Amino acid sequence: MDQGYGRFNIGVVIPTYNEYHNLINLLPTLKNLDLDNVFVVDDDSQDGTCDLISRFPDVKFVIRKNQRGLVSAEIEGMRHAENDFLVVMDADFSHDPSTIVNMVEYAIRSSADVVVGSRYVKHGNNGDRFSRKVISYVANKLVNLSFHPAVKDATSGFRVYSKKAYKFLSTEEKIKPGYTGQVDILERLITAGFKCSEYPISFTSRKTGRSKLKIRDLIDFFAFVTFRGNLLKYAIVGASGIIVNELVLYFLHGFHPVLADLVAIELSITTNFFLNDLWTFKNRKKQFGFAKRIALHNVFSMLPGAVNFIFYFSLYLKGFEYLDANLLGIAAAYVVRYILSSSIVWGEKKSKVKSAEGE
Ligand code: GDD
Numbered sequence: 001m002d003q004g005y006g007r008f009n010i011g012v013v014i015p016t017y018n019e020y021h022n023l024i025n026l027l028p029t030l031k032n033l034d035l036d037n038v039f040v041v042d043d044d045s046q047d048g049t050c051d052l053i054s055r056f057p058d059v060k061f062v063i064r065k066n067q068r069g070l071v072s073a074e075i076e077g078m079r080h081a082e083n084d085f086l087v088v089m090d091a092d093f094s095h096d097p098s099t100i101v102n103m104v105e106y107a108i109r110s111s112a113d114v115v116v117g118s119r120y121v122k123h124g125n126n127g128d129r130f131s132r133k134v135i136s137y138v139a140n141k142l143v144n145l146s147f148h149p150a151v152k153d154a155t156s157g158f159r160v161y162s163k164k165a166y167k168f169l170s171t172e173e174k175i176k177p178g179y180t181g182q183v184d185i186l187e188r189l190i191t192a193g194f195k196c197s198e199y200p201i202s203f204t205s206r207k208t209g210r211s212k213l214k215i216r217d218l219i220d221f222f223a224f225v226t227f228r229g230n231l232l233k234y235a236i237v238g239a240s241g242i243i244v245n246e247l248v249l250y251f252l253h254g255f256h257p258v259l260a261d262l263v264a265i266e267l268s269i270t271t272n273f274f275l276n277d278l279w280t281f282k283n284r285k286k287q288f289g290f291a292k293r294i295a296l297h298n299v300f301s302m303l304p305g306a307v308n309f310i311f312y313f314s315l316y317l318k319g320f321e322y323l324d325a326n327l328l329g330i331a332a333a334y335v336v337r338y339i340l341s342s343s344i345v346w347g348e349k350k351s352k353v354k355s356a357e358g359e
């Protein structure tokens with residue numbers, strides 16, 4: 001290796017589906033980088049991709065019949081690799097090949113198991129079309145809220161994995177096969193204790209051809225974030241609070257109707273706290289101690305009522321039907337409350353994921 005990787009051996013995995021016109025330019029570019037292995041995992045494209053096999057004898061093509069999926073193709077590539085570091089990137093020039101060297105060097109320097117090429121750290125940039133920018137931004141905000149807030153670009157498909165990390169992934173079962181798998185992979189690595197860092201990248205719109213992202217992938221993503229992350233658990237805990245509140249009020253109102261309601265409110269806030277602390281956000285490396293968490297939770301529990309009221313009242317004035325206005329108020333209050341809980345009360349220590357942004 002004469003690219004400054006020292007004694008390290010580098011491989012690249014490129015998942016492809018109908019990328020002939022991009023791949024024919026990308027493969028020579030990668031050849032100039034003098035990497036040790038290039039793997040193309042193709043899902044039986046019908047655009048002539050197979051013709052490239054004979055033109056690029058140094059490239060290892062893995063052709064999958066009857067199987068589709070961006071991330072499952074990446075994992076397939078990992079099963080074939082024996083390199084010290086494995087870079088995974090798109091075929092369509094959205095990921096700049098000249099960044100590979102920097103990302104690998106950063107992986108070595110920071111002894112990270114996964115370096116995520118990130119559009120959302122300082123010096124990173126998302127130069128995609130407007131609609132895709134919005135989708136990616138919202139998707140990442142949802143991930144940050146529902147999973148580990150410390151990774152800023154968890155959906156990025158441009159990454160470097162250490163051998164330990166990609167060997168681990170190649171034996172993991174039931175990783176989501178499509179785009180959602182990018183988040184699934186990161187969750188598994190972080191939960192298993194692998195060291196993760198981010199490196200700024202400049203993402204550009206694809207050179208030619210079309211994105212393979214479908215509405216179906218967005219639904220799959222949304223379901224994953226809701227059900228596997230914290231959002232559903234948080235909603236269940238919220239609903240349990242209503243039951244606690246009603247039950248306490250039912251048993252105590254005979255003693256004193258006003259005091260009973262105050263006790264019911266405080267008890268439901270408290271059970272809500274413990275359920276979130278011990279269940280919803282159990283795996284978070286919390287930034288605050290117990291006393292501060294419970295105090296903040298109590299303070300923030302007052303706020304949703306106000307949000308609900310402001311929404312209700314202003315929508316009502318705008319002519320909304322009062323029950324609709326109230327429902328929207330409740331939804332807005334839920335969102336505000338979740339954001340406060342996830343990012344402050346049970347927020348994570350910032351140091352968990354390092355980034356090269358300061359470099
Ligand atoms: N083998 C295989 N099978 N490859 C696939 C499949 C598949 O089913 N679907 C997509 N690919 C390949 C494409 O050919 C391309 O090389 C790469 O995976 C990325 O696919 P695109 O269709 O270009 O994805 P995108 O541009 O919409 O999304 C990119 O950016 C997202 C973040 O905004 C990807 O990098 C995503 O992983 C990333 O989440």
Ligand code: MN
Nearest residue numbers: 090092094206
């Ligand atoms: Mn693309």
